[in-house]
Amino acid sequence: xxGVMQNPRxxxxxxxxxxxxxxxxxxxxxxxxxxxxxxxxxxxxMVYLQKENIIDESGMPKERFSAEFPKEGPSILRIQQVVxxxxxxxxxxxxPPGRGELFFGEGSRLTVL
Amino acid sequence: xxxxxxxxxxLSVQEGRISILNCDYxxxxxxxxxxxxxxxxxxxxxxxxxxxxxxxxxxxxFTVFLNKSAKHLSLHIVPSQPGDxxxxxxxxxxxxxxxxxxxxxxxxxxxxx
Numbered sequence: 001x002x003g004v005m006q007n008p009r010x011x012x013x014x015x016x017x018x019x020x021x022x023x024x025x026x027x028x029x030x031x032x033x034x035x036x037x038x039x040x041x042x043x044x045x046m047v048y049l050q051k052e053n054i055i056d057e058s059g060m061p062k063e064r065f066s067a068e069f070p071k072e073g074p075s076i077l078r079i080q081q082v083v084x085x086x087x088x089x090x091x092x093x094x095x096p097p098g099r100g101e102l103f104f105g106e107g108s109r110l111t112v113l
Numbered sequence: 114x115x116x117x118x119x120x121x122x123x124l125s126v127q128e129g130r131i132s133i134l135n136c137d138y139x140x141x142x143x144x145x146x147x148x149x150x151x152x153x154x155x156x157x158x159x160x161x162x163x164x165x166x167x168x169x170x171x172x173x174x175f176t177v178f179l180n181k182s183a184k185h186l187s188l189h190i191v192p193s194q195p196g197d198x199x200x201x202x203x204x205x206x207x208x209x210x211x212x213x214x215x216x217x218x219x220x221x222x223x224x225x226x
Binding site: 035042 | 149154157162214217219
């Protein structure tokens with residue numbers, strides 16, 4: 001009974017490279033959320049997706065960041081041309097329809113050199 | 114503008130005593146509140162929640178109290194155990210939103226033996 005699976009757990013990129021973070025929701029969950037946690041801060045909502053749809057991307061930076069949740073496969077958070085300020089822990093969560101309770105993955109820690 | 118505030122970055126409590134974690138909010142439209150617990154290098158895990166139609170919810174050693182007039186909620190853990198040492202996040206939810214949670218910055222609870 002796998003929980004929310006995120007990979008990679010740790011990712012190191014040089015400035016200007018691309019980072020791709022993947023998230024497989026819990027079985028039966030159709031809602032996926034991405035959060036970012038900067039050092040010494042709480043989680044900040046980035047984007048909420050359902051299959052093939054972006055429902056709310058109000059927390060996403062306007063440039064370089066994108067997210068998708070295709071019909072088949074995991075949700076992907078993509079960061080193009082990474083900068084040092086993108087270094088953070090990125091958490092994915094999923095929930096079943098109709099409930100606010102989120103189940104989180106263990107996070108992907110991105111380090112930009 | 115922080116809508117959910119956890120004013121204590123850290124709290125130290127003796128094992129066996131009561132831990133009280135506090136959370137204040139500003140948006141009176143919030144109607145569902147959750148507490149999450151987070152260990153280092155792991156994702157947050159759901160702990161307990163409360164609907165705005167209630168003023169108390171209890172689950173084992175954990176009790177959440179909601180004071181709507183004061184826009185304040187608290188999490189009580191009694192008796193505190195060493196395994197309770199973690200960061201605790203308070204989050205609030207607008208039921209007419211897309212289940213976007215507004216998070217506090219967290220309180221680090223340290224249980225002393």
